[in-house]
Amino acid sequence: MNRQVTRVAWTAMALIVALILGTTYWQTWARPGLAARQDNEIQRVAEFQVRRGLILAPGRVLARNRAVKRNGKTLYFRRYPQGKLTANVVGYSTAARSRAGLEKSMNGVLTGTQQNLSSLVERQLDEARGKPIVGDTVVTTLDVHAQQVALEQLGRTCGAVVALDPRSGKLLVMASSPSYNPNFVETQFSKVGKITANCRPAAPLVNRASQGLYPPGSTFKVVTASAALESNRFAPDSEFVDPGYCIAYGKRVNNFDTERPFGRLDLATALKYSVNSVFCNIGKALGAKRILEQAKKFGFYERPPLETPDGERYPSGLYRNGELWYPTHDSDVDAGRMAFGQERLLVTPMQMAMVAGAIGNAGILMRPYVVDRIVSPRGTTVSRTEPERLDRPVGPLNARDIGDMMVSAVQGGTGTAAQIPGYRIGGKTGTAETGVAGLNTTWFIAFAGKPNARPEVAIAVALERQSLTGGATAAPIARAVMEAILSARGNP
Amino acid sequence: MSARNRELATLLLAGIIASTAFASAWISGLAAIDYGWLPWAAVFGAMVIVAHAVARWTVPDADPTLLPLVALISAIGLVFVYRINPDDGRRQLVWIAVGFTVFCLALVWLRYDYRVLERYKYVFGVSAIVLLMLPSVPGLGQEVNGVKLWVDVGPLRFQPGEIAKIFLVIFLAGYLRDKREALARGRLKDFGPLLVIWGAAMLVLVQTSDLGSALLNFGIFLAMVYAATARFSFVLAGLVLFAGGAAVLYDSLSRVQQRVTVWLQPWTDEKVVCSINGRLEYRQNCDSYQLVKSLYSIANGGYGGTGIGRGTFETVDGTPLIPYLQTDFVYSAIAQELGLIGAAAVLLLFLAVVARGMRVALIAHDGFSKLLATGLAFGFALQTFIIVGGVLRLVPLTGITLPFVSYGGSSVVSNFLLLALLLLVSHRAVRTAPS
Numbered sequence: 001m002n003r004q005v006t007r008v009a010w011t012a013m014a015l016i017v018a019l020i021l022g023t024t025y026w027q028t029w030a031r032p033g034l035a036a037r038q039d040n041e042i043q044r045v046a047e048f049q050v051r052r053g054l055i056l057a058p059g060r061v062l063a064r065n066r067a068v069k070r071n072g073k074t075l076y077f078r079r080y081p082q083g084k085l086t087a088n089v090v091g092y093s094t095a096a097r098s099r100a101g102l103e104k105s106m107n108g109v110l111t112g113t114q115q116n117l118s119s120l121v122e123r124q125l126d127e128a129r130g131k132p133i134v135g136d137t138v139v140t141t142l143d144v145h146a147q148q149v150a151l152e153q154l155g156r157t158c159g160a161v162v163a164l165d166p167r168s169g170k171l172l173v174m175a176s177s178p179s180y181n182p183n184f185v186e187t188q189f190s191k192v193g194k195i196t197a198n199c200r201p202a203a204p205l206v207n208r209a210s211q212g213l214y215p216p217g218s219t220f221k222v223v224t225a226s227a228a229l230e231s232n233r234f235a236p237d238s239e240f241v242d243p244g245y246c247i248a249y250g251k252r253v254n255n256f257d258t259e260r261p262f263g264r265l266d267l268a269t270a271l272k273y274s275v276n277s278v279f280c281n282i283g284k285a286l287g288a289k290r291i292l293e294q295a296k297k298f299g300f301y302e303r304p305p306l307e308t309p310d311g312e313r314y315p316s317g318l319y320r321n322g323e324l325w326y327p328t329h330d331s332d333v334d335a336g337r338m339a340f341g342q343e344r345l346l347v348t349p350m351q352m353a354m355v356a357g358a359i360g361n362a363g364i365l366m367r368p369y370v371v372d373r374i375v376s377p378r379g380t381t382v383s384r385t386e387p388e389r390l391d392r393p394v395g396p397l398n399a400r401d402i403g404d405m406m407v408s409a410v411q412g413g414t415g416t417a418a419q420i421p422g423y424r425i426g427g428k429t430g431t432a433e434t435g436v437a438g439l440n441t442t443w444f445i446a447f448a449g450k451p452n453a454r455p456e457v458a459i460a461v462a463l464e465r466q467s468l469t470g471g472a473t474a475a476p477i478a479r480a481v482m483e484a485i486l487s488a489r490g491n492p
Numbered sequence: 493m494s495a496r497n498r499e500l501a502t503l504l505l506a507g508i509i510a511s512t513a514f515a516s517a518w519i520s521g522l523a524a525i526d527y528g529w530l531p532w533a534a535v536f537g538a539m540v541i542v543a544h545a546v547a548r549w550t551v552p553d554a555d556p557t558l559l560p561l562v563a564l565i566s567a568i569g570l571v572f573v574y575r576i577n578p579d580d581g582r583r584q585l586v587w588i589a590v591g592f593t594v595f596c597l598a599l600v601w602l603r604y605d606y607r608v609l610e611r612y613k614y615v616f617g618v619s620a621i622v623l624l625m626l627p628s629v630p631g632l633g634q635e636v637n638g639v640k641l642w643v644d645v646g647p648l649r650f651q652p653g654e655i656a657k658i659f660l661v662i663f664l665a666g667y668l669r670d671k672r673e674a675l676a677r678g679r680l681k682d683f684g685p686l687l688v689i690w691g692a693a694m695l696v697l698v699q700t701s702d703l704g705s706a707l708l709n710f711g712i713f714l715a716m717v718y719a720a721t722a723r724f725s726f727v728l729a730g731l732v733l734f735a736g737g738a739a740v741l742y743d744s745l746s747r748v749q750q751r752v753t754v755w756l757q758p759w760t761d762e763k764v765v766c767s768i769n770g771r772l773e774y775r776q777n778c779d780s781y782q783l784v785k786s787l788y789s790i791a792n793g794g795y796g797g798t799g800i801g802r803g804t805f806e807t808v809d810g811t812p813l814i815p816y817l818q819t820d821f822v823y824s825a826i827a828q829e830l831g832l833i834g835a836a837a838v839l840l841l842f843l844a845v846v847a848r849g850m851r852v853a854l855i856a857h858d859g860f861s862k863l864l865a866t867g868l869a870f871g872f873a874l875q876t877f878i879i880v881g882g883v884l885r886l887v888p889l890t891g892i893t894l895p896f897v898s899y900g901g902s903s904v905v906s907n908f909l910l911l912a913l914l915l916l917v918s919h920r921a922v923r924t925a926p927s
Contacts (some may be wrong), residue, residue, distance in 0.1 A: 005862060
């Protein structure tokens with residue numbers, strides 16, 4: 001019988017060996033695939049055992065940790081001391097709803113997974129000793145006080161304010177209204193869902209500053225004017241005749257105020273008073289593609305560069321059926337209407353702040369950034385963002401000319417509400433029709449700084465569902481925010 | 493060195509490993525250096541020493557490795573059951589004590605000649621059927637998770653199927669020893685009583701939906717018939733019957749279909765009908781939830797494991813990730829915390845038990861002893877394969893216990909009985925060896 005018993009024995013032992021092989025498969029080959037799966041809660045628990053790095057702004061803590069002991073494990077949950085003030089930039093990191101904002105895009109830094117070799121070894125040692133992994137701290141460029149002013153100014157109005165330092169590209173303010181309290185996302189999300197504002201849906205989780213796509217209205221005239229001067233076919237003193245309207249594609253396009261045509265005027269005056277018919281004619285003369293090429297140099301047709309998640313920044317440009325679209329022929333687009341910001345143009349406040357900043361900064365567009373530096377748990381700076389030139393959409397002389405036109409618009413044109421004594425401010429208003437009377441999107445874009453110096457701030461304000469003009473609604477908000485930023489830096 | 497002295501030496505080695513495991517689980521649970529684990533190690537150690545002393549008296553020439561192997565496996569099992577649920581850990585310690593008692597009683601009772609069991613083979617066969625049917629008796633049986641496998645005796649809940657498995661092996665060993673030549677010649681009428689008792693057992697198991705045990709008993713049956721008759725054609729015929737039976741079951745039992753679908757495709761990219769609530773869900777979030785979470789747990793162990801007490805078995809908000817972790821899925825806890833190295837080591841302990849058990853069968857002199865040891869050792873291996881293979885997605889998952897490791901009284905007690913029988917057989921084989 002022993003021969004059979006031996007065979008049964010081999011079979012029995014083969015069964016156990018198969019189990020060892022099976023275990024090997026799951027713990028080696030299949031391991032990375034399983035770890036990457038969305039429904040793998042073990043990975044999520046591991047993430048919550050990491051003491052995430054802080055998120056700071058000058059003088060403020062934007063995100064910190066709260067340690068909770070549970071089943072012999074220490075889990076770290078996020079607290080956001082600034083509440084709704086910086087919610088749309090900082091975002092949130094929760095178990096219930098994953099992550100958003102910098103918490104999402106900087107996750108690798110904040111959890112210490114993006115580190116050099118020596119800290120990797122240290123990390124393994126800490127893990128073996130049972131110490132929590134501590135991530136790196138992210139220091140942002142945000143001016144929280146100005147951010148607060150922006151949100152207060154927006155109030156219950158849906159819209160956004162973006163302010164940059166055009167000399168470096170530092171993001172100072174990125175306010176989206178309505179905002180939400182990120183501390184509620186984990187446990188009281190229904191409260192976030194109940195937030196209301198003067199638009200519906202209020203969509204507080206949407207960062208309108210970089211995800212809000214609005215028709216730019218007359219603020220786009222700055223882009224058109226840039227294209228006009230850069231083409232060398234027009235100059236600031238080029239003469240036009242304004243009949244109060246312009247015929248584009250056989251249709252009459254009216255000025256904002258058709259009752260009082262300007263008659264003979266030059267390009268500078270047209271920008272100062274935002275005369276549609278002039279820009280309509282420039283558009284027809286240049287063609288749509290030439291203007292769009294200029295817009296591209298300002299950053300249109302790309303997601304504006306910033307450290308927030310890609311999905312939270314939308315590119316500006318012509319949109320067709322909800323998708324970004326670039327025309328193949330000039331005749332695909334009504335260049336006359338596009339030239340003063342109508343047609344199918346949709347832009348983000350972020351993009352328009354970049355436009356204003358580049359004009360103010362002698363035509364140089366700096367790459368916007370919000371992460372100033374990354375600091376290790378021991379306090380040493382791991383990396384620091386160096387200001388970087390993104391493009392030069394306009395030559396220095398043309399930039400100065402357009403800047404002067406914008407300054408005159410604030411001094412005595414459409415944007416007088418943005419004046420701040422002692423500062424040189426150039427601005428452009430916008431009132432974009434949405435098709436519903438009395439529910440316009442209003443704009444103000446501007447740069448401001450001490451006289452005879454490069455501007456310190458560039459701003460874009462966009463407001464939804466407004467019955468008045470951009471000069472009356474958006475310009476005062478821009479003024480308040482710019483004042484908050486400038487006064488903190490010392491009076492002239 | 494005598495067999496029992498070697499056993500003692502090996503037990504000391506096992507004791508060191510087990511104590512380290514006890515200490516790890518205890519200290520990681522408190523996150524502080526503490527000696528609260530010492531009573532556990534002492535109580536467990538005392539039980540092992542008593543068992544060793546009884547073996548020294550009753551079966552001095554028995555295999556010296558089996559007791560230390562089993563002691564170590566059950567200590568590891570105890571550590572993990574405690575680590576997952578301390579209350580279950582305390583109960584498991586009591587059950588292990590009962591198991592050691594049964595082990596000692598069996599050794600004492602059968603110390604002269606265990607082959608008396610052969611005389612009562614039909615008693616064992618019939619009582620196996622009775623035991624299997626007990627849970628279906630109204631008022632006595634308890635239904636847990638839609639399966640009727642338990643009997644309440646006073647405060648204790650008992651799963652008679654585990655004992656019935658050993659009784660069936662005793663019956664088969666006795667009957668096959670008796671009839672093996674006739675069977676080998678293929679005389680059909682000799683299969684009668686065999687098929688009646690075995691068939692009844694299988695019917696009961698299928699009726700109670702205990703598919704894991706049905707598969708286990710079927711496997712043991714085939715292995716023993718083959719060992720007795722040397723007719724591989726019987727195994728083939730059995731496998732054909734199994735395939736036919738499986739096909740019939742597949743059509744009639746939705747439970748079987750569900751197990752097979754989960755096995756073949758635990759993850760879906762699209763939502764499918766969930767058999768639990770009838771809604772559309774991803775299968776990994778519904779029918780195969782348990783299996784998938786258990787695979788994540790195993791994978792998380794990697795090469796070295798997280799360390800005892802450092803594995804993740806709860807979500808961020810503290811709810812358990814894997815239902816029945818301490819029973820059916822205890823292996824996925826072991827694999828996560830001990831890693832590939834540790835889990836493979838535990839499996840090698842099982843392999844060693846199987847190898848030593850089979851060696852007992854080889855050195856035994858009479859047919860009953862050989863068949864008994866073969867059946868017990870093969871059953872041990874197959875049971876391990878069915879549950880761990882199910883957890884590892886090698887075979888469809890059916891809930892049976894991992895011998896000596898899973899939380900559960902009947903399993904622990906009946907496996908200690910299995911150990912006693914193997915020691916008795918090996919003692920006799922050595923003692924009566926014609927040297």
